[in-house]
Structures are given as C-alpha cells and as structure tokens.
Amino acid sequence: MSNEEFDNLKEGLMWEGSSVVMLKISGSFNGLHSWKPILSDEEYDKLKLQLKIDGSEIVVEGPRCSLRSKKVYSDLAVDYLKMFLLNVPAAVFALGLYTWNMLGTV
Structure with missing residues (x-):
C-alpha cells in the first residue's frame, strides 16, 4: 500500500469514527515521548551556555523568581x-x- 493510499484509508476511517485509527495515532505520538534523554545534563548546559554566548534568541528565558531573595529575574x-x-x-x-x-x- 502506498503512503497516499494509506492516508486516504486513514482519513476515511477517521471520518467514519473508527476508534482503531485514533488508538493507533495516539500510540504513535506516545512513542515519540519515551523520555529518553538525548543529551546529558552536562552537554545540555554546555550547549545552552554556548548558544547564550552566541546571542541566540532560543535560550532567552522568561521571568523567573528567586525564593531566597524574593526578586524576579528576566532575560527578556x-x-x-x-x-x-x-x-x-x-x-x-x-x-x-x-x-x-x-x-x-x-
């Protein structure tokens, strides 16, 4: 079965209200979130620091609070x-x- 035929079959079954299609799709999405780390914490911290040094907007953080000093910090x-x-x-x-x-x- 080609990808196009599969997509047509899946769409047809979804319109008919088939619960099998919905279970298969949700199972596929659950497989994406297996919670296996891609990077170690150290690698993540190094990457984040390098991106911050390079001025990347991706690592800009939102507001965060310090419970000890009771201050709000923001990189925005x-x-x-x-x-x-x-x-x-x-x-x-x-x-x-x-x-x-x-x-x-x-």
Missing part, C-alpha cells in the same frame, strides 16, 4: 518596533474617528 527585552507597529492601527483609527467627529460637528 522590550521590542519597541513591534510595540510601535502594533499600536499604529489603533492610533490611526482613533485619530480618524476624532477627525470625523470634529468635521461632523462643524
């Missing part, structure tokens, strides 16, 4: 360009409404 930075671009449509819309309102009252 504000992207002012994105903030500006997100606020421009609302500002233009508000200015347009204000101008339309002012012209309507004259």
